[in-house]
Amino acid sequence: MTELEKYIKNYFGATSDDLTKISSFFKPVSLKKADYFLKTGKQSDRLGFVRTGIIREFVQIDDKEITKWISTQGYFVVDLSSFIFHQPARWNIQALTECELFVIDDKNYQQIAQEIQRWTELEKLFIAKCFTVLEDRIITHLSMTAEERYHQLFNFNKELFNQVPLHYLASMLGMTPETLSRLRGKTRA
């Protein structure tokens, strides 16, 4: 079972036969560091799965880049409003390291639903799960201090702090790089 199949199994709970079918629609794509998987404003009909590497979703607002999320192995990367609703993409998605993705385009994606009876249902459940994760993230911002948000992310994924420039993490946490640096110093000391 490939990584992709393993993750699809975890996320979607598909059966073994289906897994092979599903994953066969995905094609490997390599990104070099700093390559864009997607740029704001473009139409995107691609959904990616991160096999290796680290990739950042962000948006430019005025003169600032806001990092919405950083995806590592096992995450899907996609601009949902573009992929599903055919809107211009809202996010930039850029490789922070060399990345290997499995990518599927809309046409092949539709094909999955054709071949696998329960696919739309599984999809729904997956998106619903993602929705609840975002709900939590909102609550995080309504109820926690910068320091608490930092600790939460640090506990969730310590490694990340060694793998990507910290100012991206600061942005994703809703604080300045200076503040993140000071919070780190605080626990270190």
Added chain:
Amino acid sequence: MTELEKYIKNYFGATSDDLTKISSFFKPVSLKKADYFLKTGKQSDRLGFVRTGIIREFVQIDDKEITKWISTQGYFVVDLSSFIFHQPARWNIQALTECELFVIDDKNYQQIAQEIQRWTELEKLFIAKCFTVLEDRIITHLSMTAEERYHQLFNFNKELFNQVPLHYLASMLGMTPETLSRLRGKTRA
């Protein structure tokens, strides 16, 4: 066409025949002010649609109530992780005014999918749309000041500020009631 049908049509783009069928599964429910539609920790298999009134979704964290959202006419109220994944509810859902809801339970909800071929697809699209709304809300918190968040909500729904206690709005905006009061004073002056 009832309100419920109108909204389902808007949200889900269902056909006229289907609408009647779908809406027939919903049952009217009245809530008095301060009644709970749902309490944290309970299992909930109900989905509500707000026909009239105002209803608040919140969670108790330590000694503070965090208001996640305030729903008015035309919104659905539900604890998605409970409704879909049968988890204990994460949110309290409480009427801020007298409310008339249309409510459906899980069993009848399943029934819709039985009767309407495209339902799961429509559902998926609806949840995906909700997901993108939450994405925006995250960005709001990563990129805007309290003042900007206040103005955004105010422009989105001025009426709300006359309809519900302001400290709930403050919480939902991620600020204290005092700060909200001062921001209001600022624009008034």
Added chain:
DNA sequence: GATTGTTCTTGACATAGATCAAGAAATTAC
């Protein structure tokens, strides 16, 4: 309609976090 409890505002003050600036450390490019 007096009483009680909420809600809202305002002031004084405290503080978390932002901003600005500069240097050190690390990384990348030539």
Added chain:
DNA sequence: GTAATTTCTTGATCTATGTCAAGAACAATC
């Protein structure tokens, strides 16, 4: 391997927002 660039830290200062407290306005209750 030196130069250029980016990242990270640290200090000084500023500011937006929080906290605490008190009174005013309003609404709910008996």
